[in-house]
Structures are given as structure tokens and as C-alpha cells.
Amino acid sequence: MKNDNNKNPDSKKYACHVSHSEPGPGDGGRTGSWRVLRPVIDLDKCIPAKRNKPACFSCWLYCPDGVITKTVPPTIDYEYCKGCEICAEECPADAITMVEETLMIMEEK
Amino acid sequence: MATNKTTILNLPEEELVHPGNRACSGCGLSIVYRTGLKALGRETILVVPPSCLTVLQGLYPIAATQLPCLNVTFASTAAAATGVLGALRARGKTGVQVAAWAGDGGTSDIGIQALSGACERGEDFIFICYDNEAYMNTGVQRSGTTPQHVLTTTTPISGKQQQKKDMPAIMAAHGIDYVATASAAYPLDLYDKIIKAKTISGPKYIHVHTPCPAGWGFSARYTVKIGRLAVETGLFDLYEQENGNFRLTGASQKLLGKKRKPVDEYFATQTRFKGLDTEKTRAIQEEVDQKWAAHEKVAAGIC
Amino acid sequence: MHIIESGNVAAASGVQLSGAQVIAAYPITPQTPLTEKLSELVDAGELNAQYIPVESEHSAMSVCIAASSAGTRAFTATSANGLLYMNEQLHWAAGARLPIVMCVVNRGIGAPWTVWNDHQDAISQRDTGWIQLFCCDHQQIIDTVIQAFRLAETVRIPVMVCYDGYILSHTYMPFDIPEPAAVSRFLPEFAPDWALDPACPANLNTVTLPDIRPDVRGETAPGYMEIRQNLHGDMRRAIDVVADTDAAFAQTFGRGGNPFIEPYRCEDAEYVAVAMGSLSYQLRDVIDVLRQEGLAIGVAGLRLYRPFPNRAVAEALSAKKGVIVFEKAVSYGYEGPLYADIKAALYDCAHRPAVHNYILGLGGREIKTDDLFDSLRTCCGADAPEAREPAFVGLKI
Numbered sequence: 001m002k003n004d005n006n007k008n009p010d011s012k013k014y015a016c017h018v019s020h021s022e023p024g025p026g027d028g029g030r031t032g033s034w035r036v037l038r039p040v041i042d043l044d045k046c047i048p049a050k051r052n053k054p055a056c057f058s059c060w061l062y063c064p065d066g067v068i069t070k071t072v073p074p075t076i077d078y079e080y081c082k083g084c085e086i087c088a089e090e091c092p093a094d095a096i097t098m099v100e101e102t103l104m105i106m107e108e109k
Numbered sequence: 110m111a112t113n114k115t116t117i118l119n120l121p122e123e124e125l126v127h128p129g130n131r132a133c134s135g136c137g138l139s140i141v142y143r144t145g146l147k148a149l150g151r152e153t154i155l156v157v158p159p160s161c162l163t164v165l166q167g168l169y170p171i172a173a174t175q176l177p178c179l180n181v182t183f184a185s186t187a188a189a190a191t192g193v194l195g196a197l198r199a200r201g202k203t204g205v206q207v208a209a210w211a212g213d214g215g216t217s218d219i220g221i222q223a224l225s226g227a228c229e230r231g232e233d234f235i236f237i238c239y240d241n242e243a244y245m246n247t248g249v250q251r252s253g254t255t256p257q258h259v260l261t262t263t264t265p266i267s268g269k270q271q272q273k274k275d276m277p278a279i280m281a282a283h284g285i286d287y288v289a290t291a292s293a294a295y296p297l298d299l300y301d302k303i304i305k306a307k308t309i310s311g312p313k314y315i316h317v318h319t320p321c322p323a324g325w326g327f328s329a330r331y332t333v334k335i336g337r338l339a340v341e342t343g344l345f346d347l348y349e350q351e352n353g354n355f356r357l358t359g360a361s362q363k364l365l366g367k368k369r370k371p372v373d374e375y376f377a378t379q380t381r382f383k384g385l386d387t388e389k390t391r392a393i394q395e396e397v398d399q400k401w402a403a404h405e406k407v408a409a410g411i412c
Numbered sequence: 413m414h415i416i417e418s419g420n421v422a423a424a425s426g427v428q429l430s431g432a433q434v435i436a437a438y439p440i441t442p443q444t445p446l447t448e449k450l451s452e453l454v455d456a457g458e459l460n461a462q463y464i465p466v467e468s469e470h471s472a473m474s475v476c477i478a479a480s481s482a483g484t485r486a487f488t489a490t491s492a493n494g495l496l497y498m499n500e501q502l503h504w505a506a507g508a509r510l511p512i513v514m515c516v517v518n519r520g521i522g523a524p525w526t527v528w529n530d531h532q533d534a535i536s537q538r539d540t541g542w543i544q545l546f547c548c549d550h551q552q553i554i555d556t557v558i559q560a561f562r563l564a565e566t567v568r569i570p571v572m573v574c575y576d577g578y579i580l581s582h583t584y585m586p587f588d589i590p591e592p593a594a595v596s597r598f599l600p601e602f603a604p605d606w607a608l609d610p611a612c613p614a615n616l617n618t619v620t621l622p623d624i625r626p627d628v629r630g631e632t633a634p635g636y637m638e639i640r641q642n643l644h645g646d647m648r649r650a651i652d653v654v655a656d657t658d659a660a661f662a663q664t665f666g667r668g669g670n671p672f673i674e675p676y677r678c679e680d681a682e683y684v685a686v687a688m689g690s691l692s693y694q695l696r697d698v699i700d701v702l703r704q705e706g707l708a709i710g711v712a713g714l715r716l717y718r719p720f721p722n723r724a725v726a727e728a729l730s731a732k733k734g735v736i737v738f739e740k741a742v743s744y745g746y747e748g749p750l751y752a753d754i755k756a757a758l759y760d761c762a763h764r765p766a767v768h769n770y771i772l773g774l775g776g777r778e779i780k781t782d783d784l785f786d787s788l789r790t791c792c793g794a795d796a797p798e799a800r801e802p803a804f805v806g807l808k809i
Contacts, residue, residue: 154482
């Protein structure tokens, strides 16, 4: 809480450095760079994608980093996805495959 | 549990934890924290002692958490929550939840005195213990809640000789109105328990079993699966103790009257259990069977 | 209003007048009657504060840290081992720049157990980043408590108000209780620049890196060392604020005028005894007698111990022939900590007096006036020895 009611004029003289952090993404940098395997969603198997309506979302529920969207179809933020594979393990439709990141990068080039 | 159970479809979409934080890949705490903040909501002040959560929440000047949080010394979590509550009362501010969030060491070892004091005083706060069964942030040293026979960096050869401290039972013995257990593998169950805790005044305690890939020795892929196995084998039970009444919930409740998976199925998934032999495993299976025989009786209203 | 009451009640009255909003309390002798009195004031509705009976001193300071972080005026009190149990919390409160006020009712520390007075407790917490003020009588206790809140809130540094266990805490003396309206003018409501609030979420006291780092807007945020240097810098600047606060208090209440050192017959003195707390008043009687004997001697009561008012000390003592430092604490393996500080303050002076050191009164050992006479006579006059190893006064074996 920032407060302008401080009536003590002398207090303004003191810079008072304190460790107060503000919310923001990427404290640990682009954690997508940690990834060895990239989760890729097969939309032909993904339940919400197939039904074209909200359903399942197990990947979204269990993703530790909250980088999967609860959308139809779900999308993955590769900027921050650490590649833990939980989504692939928990997907009831086996719709998520883990692909070698190096192969993906070469392909993208 | 409340009649209206939360489902994946109606679990709030808004994320209160920023991505790109320093938690390990596949961190069980990350699942617990992300879900827990959804349940707590923005009108919450967090109090956190040193733990993996300190790292997850971010290094100055960037915070992964979007809630106001007071970082405090290791032994002082519940006392600091008390201070925040006192200040809110003094300022006449209502409608703000105070949630203390500590690891198993910060709860059951160094933090137990302040926690016990706060419960005795009846402070109106939620204390969430994420139990990853060792001091993970410092590199997997044994804690009071490390299970028997587990290999840690301070029980490296023979494994821990002593049993796991039953922290929820200690909390229940304070006579507080709400004690619950939960698991990283069952986020919706955790969510509903926190939502319920918010409606109860006085101290609330939620103990969350939290698999840790690095500390337990399994691939990050299996965090949820292993958490689920702990419940399915009957080793870790999901329950609520509301006003003194014990009740299994969710996946544990469904195990009543059914055959549970053998405990060695759980042990086989993690390198920390590699000190176990057949005899020790059999002894643990017997303890679990006895515990569940008691659960069956409670559920049947026999005792 | 003049009353006759104990030093602990004087402190409690100061806390009441200052409008502390959150009070954490854990009993320890000889502080206990202070927090007992506060519980009575709160229970009787005479002080609108949250009184929190915690389960330890560690938790007491924790409550103060959290309550102050959440935007309220917080107070606690302790003694001896209770203070030591708070140690990490004291560093935390200062590092987090929280204007907490705490009374330390000075008592020796174990082992062996002692409940009696000396200064080892407060002195051992010298480097925690707290401002430390010592009181000599009941009037100073109540006045200093009120000043402490204003001082702490001005510089955002916690303040310890120290006074002698039993000698001041449990004895009865007359003192004036200031008018509440005047105190409100002197000490406005606590209005911090920030506080824990869901409307403006911040993560306080997070892990801070050795190096500087950009914040979420790309602006440079300080590293750990800048934050610590800032505390030190503000501690040094607080010396002036101690003087300003004392001057403002004197203007309102007509008491004060000696923010750092309270001199007694020092002006024309060739020798000056230095002490903190009630001992400096005890020494006045001795000095009066020595003056009658023709010795040009005075006594300086040091009020501010941290930040150390080194310039004021040098100014007061550098022209003297001899300085005799009496203290109720030891830096084990070296000498009296105040002695070391005073010598260091005089180091840059063109003329340096001989500085002597006496350790006395540990664990409540009676400080006999005869011993003070002997000590002072030994250090004054042409035959006075050079400064030497500190001597323990009052040993019986």
C-alpha cells in the first residue's frame, strides 16, 4: 500500500531501501530454455479439441507452472514451459507427445 | 465435503502465480500453490518462512506471486500471521484472509511452537503445510515428517530410523475446528478444502502431501501419479476433521471397503525407498492395513 | 499530572500515550510488570490496542514485525534471555525497516541464571541495526518511550528503550505524565508509506541477490549490499534525528536538551566519568563529594548508544585529562564495549585523554559508593596510571 497520508515530513528524507518485490512473470528468466522435451498436443486426440467444447483440461489442471490455457483447444506457452511432461503423463487421451527440443528447433530453422 | 464439489470445468481460470519462476520442473508444490491461491483469492495476505516456496515466489525485485506476502524467519510463521491479524483488527479491516504457508520443516519442526501458540490463542487463519517429507530447499535432509526408512542426505545409508511425525493429529489435538489433509495429486479436493476453511473462523490447518521429483528420486513426469499412488496404497489419507469428527474424503473415501494397492507399488517408484527390504515393507503394509481397519470401523460407525 | 509509580508503569504509561496499536507480550523478569500493566490498560478499555499474549519472545518480535509490516504501531518489551531469543528477529525488524519500539528492562544473561541487573543483554544486541537509548530515571523512561515512536517512524528504524531492571523498573519515583493532547501533537498517527495490502500486493523481504537487478519496469533495484548500506547510512543520519526529536520534545514538554550525553558538572571538569543508565545518576553523588575534596570531576551519562554519537562524545571528552568508563557489560576476551567505542571516538582528536575502564555491577552485584570513590581517585591526579586492562570492581573473592 502506498500512502500519501504520512504527515511526518522528515520521513521523506530517508530513502529506506527495502526488499519489496512486485508481481511479474519470468523471475527465473525464460524457463522454457530449461526444456529438453517439448509437449506437443495432437488436436485429433485432444478431448476439448475433438468435441470443440470445454472438456477434460487435465493438462491445465496439473500443469505446475500454469502455462497451459483452459481453452478449446488448449495451448502451451513454450516461453515458460519447463518440459516436466506431467501434461503428457496425465492426458487421458494420450494426446500430448514429448518431442526432442533439439529436433523441434532444427525443424523450426 | 460440501455438496457442490468443484470440477475442472468450474475451477477458476485466473492464475495468481506468474510463470517463469524458479521452482523445479514438475514441482509438486507448484501444483499445490497454484491451486491454493485460486482458492484463497486476491483478498489474502500470505505469510511464508524460508522454504522452496520462498524460491518459487521469486527473488527481489520480481515476485511470482500476485498476492501480498510477508516473508518471515523460519520459526515464526504462525506468530507473524498473528501479527498481521492483529494489525488488520487494529485498522478495522475485515474480509482479508491470512494464510500461512510453510513446508514440513517450517511446520512440524522449527515452526511448531509458534503454530501451537497461535492455535491455542484461536487465531483466525489458515495454515497450509506442504509436506514434501524432507528439507528440500537445502538439499533433502531428514525432517520430522520424513517417513521411516527413507534415504535423505542426512540419513544416507541406513535411512531414517524414526517414524513420520503425524502433524495433522497434533493439530487436531489442539481442538481446532478444522484439520484436513490433501494431496498435490488431487488439486480439486485441495481447492474445496481451502474454500471450506475460509468459511470457518479460528485456526484451520491443511496438510498437503507434496511429491518432489528431485528429493524423492523419480522423473518429473510422475509427480501426480506418485501422489495418487500414496493415496491409492493407503499410505497417505485424504481426510477432514471438522469439529472433531473424522471423515475420509475424495479418493481415500472411495477406498473404503475396497482392496488397496500394495504399498511396495508406491515404494518401487522412488529411489528414496531403495533401503527398504521385504521385511520392512511387510511391516509397513501391516501398519497401513491396521490403520485402514480402524478407518473401516470409523466409517461403519463402530467406534 | 505528577504521580509516584514504578519505572515499568512509567514505560506502560508512555506506551499508552503513544497509542500503540498492537502489543505482543511474553513474561520475563524484570520486564513483566510493564506488560501486565498494559494488559490491564487494554482490558479496562483505557488503551485501544490488540494485546497478544504470545508463547515466546521470538514470537513477540514476530508479531511486532508482522503488525508493523501491516501498517500498525507495534510495541513489545523484554529482558535478558528473552532479548537474546529474539536476536534473529531484531536483525529482521531492522533490515525490513520497521519502526517497532521495544523496552529492554536490562538484566544479566545466563549461564549461570541471574535475574538481576546489568547491561549485557542490550549491549550484546548492539549490531542488530536497532537504535538504542538508555534511561536514567522514571521521567526519562516515559519521555523516551514517546520519543522513540516518533524517532522510529521518522527514520523507519526500530528503537530499543533500555532501563535498568529493579533499580528503575521496580522502584517508585515521582514523574510527570504528559497531557495526551500534547502527545498527539508531538506524535501524529502512524501513517506508513507502505503496508501489506491486497490492493497493492508486494512480496516483502524476499531473497535478494548479491548484485543489482532490473525490476518489472526495467528500473534498477538495489542488491543486498545497497539495502544494508542504506540502513547504515540512515542509522548515521538518525543521530541528527535523535537531536531533532529531543528538541521538539523539549519545546512541547519542557524536558530534554541532552539528546546524546547528559553532563553533570562536566564543564570545568578535568576528569569525566562515563556511564549509561541509572549508574550515571548514582555517580553524581560521588562526584559531588570529590568536588568538595577539590577534584575537578564530572559525570557524563550516555543516552544514545547506537547509532554511536561519536562526534558528541569527542566534543565532550577530548579536552579532558582523564575519562573513566564504568560499564555493566563485557566484550569477553577484550574489554568493556563502551570503553572501546569511546576510545575509538577520541582517536582522531588532537588531544586524547587517558581512558580507563571499570566493569561493575554484573548480575546485580551491588555497586558500592566506596568502590566508585576508589576507582575514580585511582584514575585522577598526577599519579594516575596509564590506561590499562579493564578492572572489575566489586569482586569479593
